[in-house]
Amino acid sequence: MVPDGGAAGDERRRKLGLIALISAMGLMGRLSYEMLRSPVTPIYARHLGAPPQLIGLIVAAATISGVFLKMPAGVLGDIVGFRRLMSAGTVPKALGPFLYLVARNPLSLIAVRLFHGLSTALYAPPAAALVAKLFPAQRGRFLGIYSAAENAGVVLGPVVGGAALLAFGFDRTFLISGAIGVLTLIIGLVLLSRRIPEDQPTPGRRDLPSIRRAVAEIARQRTVLLTALAEGSLFFGFGSLQAFLPLFAIGRGIDAAAVGLIFGAQGVTSLLSRPYLGRLSDRVGRRPVIVGGLAAAAAVLLAVPWQHTEVALILLGALFGLATGAVTPAGQALIADVAREGNLGAAMGAFGSLWDVGHALGPICAGILRGFFSYTVVFSVIGLVIGVALLVFGLFVREPPRS
Numbered sequence: 001m002v003p004d005g006g007a008a009g010d011e012r013r014r015k016l017g018l019i020a021l022i023s024a025m026g027l028m029g030r031l032s033y034e035m036l037r038s039p040v041t042p043i044y045a046r047h048l049g050a051p052p053q054l055i056g057l058i059v060a061a062a063t064i065s066g067v068f069l070k071m072p073a074g075v076l077g078d079i080v081g082f083r084r085l086m087s088a089g090t091v092p093k094a095l096g097p098f099l100y101l102v103a104r105n106p107l108s109l110i111a112v113r114l115f116h117g118l119s120t121a122l123y124a125p126p127a128a129a130l131v132a133k134l135f136p137a138q139r140g141r142f143l144g145i146y147s148a149a150e151n152a153g154v155v156l157g158p159v160v161g162g163a164a165l166l167a168f169g170f171d172r173t174f175l176i177s178g179a180i181g182v183l184t185l186i187i188g189l190v191l192l193s194r195r196i197p198e199d200q201p202t203p204g205r206r207d208l209p210s211i212r213r214a215v216a217e218i219a220r221q222r223t224v225l226l227t228a229l230a231e232g233s234l235f236f237g238f239g240s241l242q243a244f245l246p247l248f249a250i251g252r253g254i255d256a257a258a259v260g261l262i263f264g265a266q267g268v269t270s271l272l273s274r275p276y277l278g279r280l281s282d283r284v285g286r287r288p289v290i291v292g293g294l295a296a297a298a299a300v301l302l303a304v305p306w307q308h309t310e311v312a313l314i315l316l317g318a319l320f321g322l323a324t325g326a327v328t329p330a331g332q333a334l335i336a337d338v339a340r341e342g343n344l345g346a347a348m349g350a351f352g353s354l355w356d357v358g359h360a361l362g363p364i365c366a367g368i369l370r371g372f373f374s375y376t377v378v379f380s381v382i383g384l385v386i387g388v389a390l391l392v393f394g395l396f397v398r399e400p401p402r403s
Contacts (some may be wrong), residue, residue, distance in 0.1 A: 015021075015134050018196065019142055022127060023149035025086070025187045029093050030150045032180035034120060034157020036097060037062065040165050041113070042175060045129070045336030050106035056363070061110050065117030066356040070125050074349020077126035082199050083192050084347060086130070090188035092116055097178035101171060125348040132336035133198045133344060140286070144278020144329035144361065148271050155267035175383070178327050221347070223338045226397050228351040230294060231331045231391035232358030234324060237301050239362025240382045241320070248375045249313060258310040262317040269321030277322075286334035287399045293326030294390040301383030305376040337400055353365035 038059070045058045077085040077267035096116035102262040128143065135142040164173040246259045281289040300320045307313050332351060362382070369378045 015362050018134060018191075019131065019145065019300070020193065021187065021191050021194075022086075022125060022131060023146050025090070025191065026123075026146060026150040027127045027153045028125060028180055028187065028241035029090065029119065029123060029184040031157050031160065032093055032097065032152025032153075032177045032184060033062075033116070035161035035180070036100065036116070036174070038161075039111075040161045043165065044100070045106060045109060045172055048104065048106050048109060048111070053104055058106065058109055058113055060360055060363075061113035062117030062120070063356050063360045065114050065364040066121045066124075066352055067360060069118065069121035070352035070356065071346065071349040072350070073122050074125035074345040074347065075343075076127065077129060077345030077349075078343060082126035082130040082133075083194075083196065085126040086123050086194045087185075087188040087347075089119050089121070089126075090185040092122070093119040094178065094181040094185040097174045097181055099360055100174040117275070119141050121399045122351075125353050126345050127347045128332050129336070129352075130196075130199055132348075133333065136336075137190040138279075138282055139333035140277075140281035140289075141328055142280035143332045143336075144275040144325075147278075147329050147332070148274040149272045149335045151267070153272065155264075155271055160344075173376045215355070221338060221399050223400075224335050224347050224350055225354075226393055227334050228354035229329045230290060230389050230393045231327060231351060233328050233386045234294065234297050234358070235355055236358035236362040236365075237297055237376075237382050237386050238320070238324065238377075239303075241304075243363035244366050244370060244375070244378065245313075248304070248379075249310070251375075252308055254310045258314075261310070262313050264312045264317075266317040266321040269318045271321075273325030274329050275321050277326045279335065281333055282331035284335070285399050286330045286399060287327050287394075289330040290334070291390060291394055293323040293330070294386055294393065296326070297323035298318070298386040298390060301379050301386060305374075305379045313386070334397075334399065 013327045029030050041059055042055050042168075044191045045055045050058060073085060074391065092115055096119060098114065099112045127146070131142055132139045161173060161177070164176050168176070203250075243260065249262065277289055277293075291333070296319055300316045300323065303316055304313070307316065332348065335347045336344060336352050366378055366382060369381060
């Protein structure tokens, strides 16, 4: 065993310091972004006179940016270096909130939301790729730690945003979010100033045909695509729950405060479980953890329509949080395990794009189903979609041997 005080110990401390910096960047950036996602954006859209059918598009606009840009952003990260693209992603995080101040009609708010969505589209794939590259033998554990930090921002953002809106109104809420975004930009500049041997751009300049070949290579990697589709199915279910579980619960006589506890339980269990379940995937393998997470998510969707009490729904929310805590870090780690060295960012971009596709399609498809069927049918169909994704993943994905 190498003493921790030697060169190996210094190297590990260097990497742990980088993980702390990247995690702080992810936490602050997500906090700033999620502060304005919900409930601020839909309330502001209504304040600007947006009709109900346009409010959904306004909220989803930031996710639409991720659908189209995460894959190219991942490829670009492989070319120019992960930190450069992460730092570029902090620019819309810092500027975006201030642009809400000048959005005075629904169409201009859509444009602002599309620009604000560039922040996660540019930042998320290279950040995950860099964490995976720093700790190749413990990817699950450290991707779990990093995603837990980001998820803390996801959990805190709506709480802070709602409280700020209540206390200060729209303009000051946008300013607070922007100030946090500027702090994220400063952290990004600090990260950019560090010397990180693991983050070296691809030698030489890639032309458009070679970039296309990189994308085509990722498209041919069955494990990458099916793992990303598994994550997409999970967030297909999560997006559906976000949109329709509140209406379902209120219809059962459960008040809005209790609905908040359901999603609070989901957020807390997801946040706390990610480092541990990521580390578990390092020990027992990625596939068992992902399969278990998908099975738990499908069970939650199938069980929801049969519940009549807030306690039962809170427990199901907590179980769904465990499902996301299992699938996301283990899925990112599995993709990093199979991706070729020069395509790590592209692989993470594919993962993020299909994740966003599922998250965006979930509420849309659930809404169409709800127009014709009961909640029992809606949640059961979505649970079966996750079940099919679980079956396909279990049958066709083989985990590579790891040291």
